[in-house]
Amino acid sequence: MDVEIIQMKRADLEAVIEIEKASFPIPWSMYAFLAELYENRRARYFVARQKAGGEVVGYVGIWLILDEAHITNIAVHPDFRRKGIGKRLMLAAIDYAESQGVDAVTLEVRASNIIAQRLYEKIGFISVGIRPGYYHDDGEDAVIMWRNPKAK
Numbered sequence: 001m002d003v004e005i006i007q008m009k010r011a012d013l014e015a016v017i018e019i020e021k022a023s024f025p026i027p028w029s030m031y032a033f034l035a036e037l038y039e040n041r042r043a044r045y046f047v048a049r050q051k052a053g054g055e056v057v058g059y060v061g062i063w064l065i066l067d068e069a070h071i072t073n074i075a076v077h078p079d080f081r082r083k084g085i086g087k088r089l090m091l092a093a094i095d096y097a098e099s100q101g102v103d104a105v106t107l108e109v110r111a112s113n114i115i116a117q118r119l120y121e122k123i124g125f126i127s128v129g130i131r132p133g134y135y136h137d138d139g140e141d142a143v144i145m146w147r148n149p150k151a152k
Contacts, residue, residue, distance in 0.1 A: 003057060003085055008047045020073075042065055043063050058074070059073075060090060067102055069097035110135060
């Protein structure tokens, strides 16, 4: 699928909220995304936009904290999954983080989300532990994963 990865703008939020609702049992609110875009100086968000038609089909968020980055969230619209968009979003976020001097990237992922874990492993993340009961909706554990971009 032909998409471009660009920095998220206010105009993208309606589509992002729809993707969020279709992807997570407890979706982030519009206010949460607005706060990330305009109040959190450590946050950077990117969208995947179809080159033909301009539809936003996915997004990723990352926090830059000193020499580390934390992937806060990533989602691809259900109609556009398994087309490599998630991988492109992750790599774009990692590339941005590296350009800002980041040495390592971390994230948490649901223990049951094996598909996402496999994707993260393919791009260099390794599992380093578990956060018991991390997810508030059902108490599911999170797998903690780290990637050291400069070790590649």
